[in-house]
Amino acid sequence: MNIKILSRSANLYSTNALVQAAVKRKHNVQVIDPLNCDIVIEKQKPEIYYRGKKLDHVDAVIPRIGSSTTFYGTAVVRQFEMMNVFTTLKSQALLQSRDKLRSLQILSKAGLGLPKTVFTNYSKNVSEVISHVGGAPLIIKLLEGTQGLGVVLAETKTAAESVLDAFNGLQARVIVQEFISEAKGADIRVLVVDGEVVGAMKRQGKAGEFRSNLHRGGTATVIKLSREEEQAAIYAAKALKMGVAGVDLLQSNRGPLILEVNSSPGLEGIEKATGKDIAKTIIRYIERSL
Known part of the structure; x- marks a missing residue:
């Protein structure tokens, strides 16, 4: 097959892993900057x-599109x-995944558990917004934020009012979410690839940090999902119609709660934590689909 990977750099871990996996399975592969x-x-x-140069005779593309x-x-x-x-x-x-508000609305309609979330049009009644999510502590997220920024x-x-x-x-457009204290910063x-869970890791924020992103100093360990957690991840990817998805969820007293679904999930952390060749799984997904 002739596979194109849409990525700004061939040197990125995820992009390089996909290239190597495709080559090992005897495919022609090229990284192109969109x-x-x-x-x-x-x-x-x-x-x-x-x-x-005209791109023709392309069998498949793997989008790795940054925000x-x-x-x-x-x-x-x-x-x-x-x-x-x-x-x-x-x-x-891809568009739906980058619109945090729209993706949450889709996940809500699909019946998936979510942290209680409020979005307003720059409401001046911030006290009411805060009360809607059960008061402080609470999380405030920029709609355009990524990787824990914003x-x-x-x-x-x-503090919330300020x-x-x-x-x-x-x-600046923001959403306000309830803080799930029992998650303890993790x-x-x-x-999820082609409707199946192919790897899972638990990310723990460093001491004093509520964000668990690995590039912010968090750590990752392999985890065995409960049936409820596995189904929530699969249904979330399906609701947003993603063949490959990184689903982030919290463990709460009322079951798994979906934080967001990533359309270009990084492979480095989860491959190292699980020891699995996720890139190979993605290439095999393409093979089955053609």
Whole structure:
């Protein structure tokens, strides 16, 4: 097969792992920077040129689109779809995953457990917003934030009011979520490929840090999911129509709660924690789909 990986850099761990997995399975693979693609739109003749060369005879693409390149990256994925090329991530799913509010609405409609969340149009009645999630402590998240950036833990009502007033003054869109204290600064990352859980790890934030992101000093250990947790992850990926998804969830007293679903989940942390070749699993998913 002829596989293209849409990534800004071939040196990234996840991109390189996918390249190596594809090569080992005897496929032709190329990393292309989506920002260097030119989209040609013509009646019944969609085309993509990469650095001046037409991309044709492509069997599959693996989008690894960063948040800063969502708009153009999505356009490139959509063009491949118009060319009837198989993609591990549909353009619509990519857009939905980057819209935190929209993805939470979809997950809620699907009946999945979520932390109680409030979104308003820069409401000046911040006390009411705080009360809707059960008061402080609470979490405030920028809608555009990624990898733990733009996430604030407000431990008191006064602190929450100050942060919300500041964000509202800057006209920064935020969501407010209840703080799940029993999670104790840990969450679970579940990798779902083609409707099956292929790896899971528990991420624990460093001392004094409520965010569990590994690049912020968190640690990861392999975890055996309960049946309820496994089903929640699978249903979340299905609800957002993702062939490959990184589902983040919290363990709470009322069962697993979905935090978010990542459309371009990193492979390094979970491969090291589980010892599994997730990249190979993704390539085999493509093979089964063609």
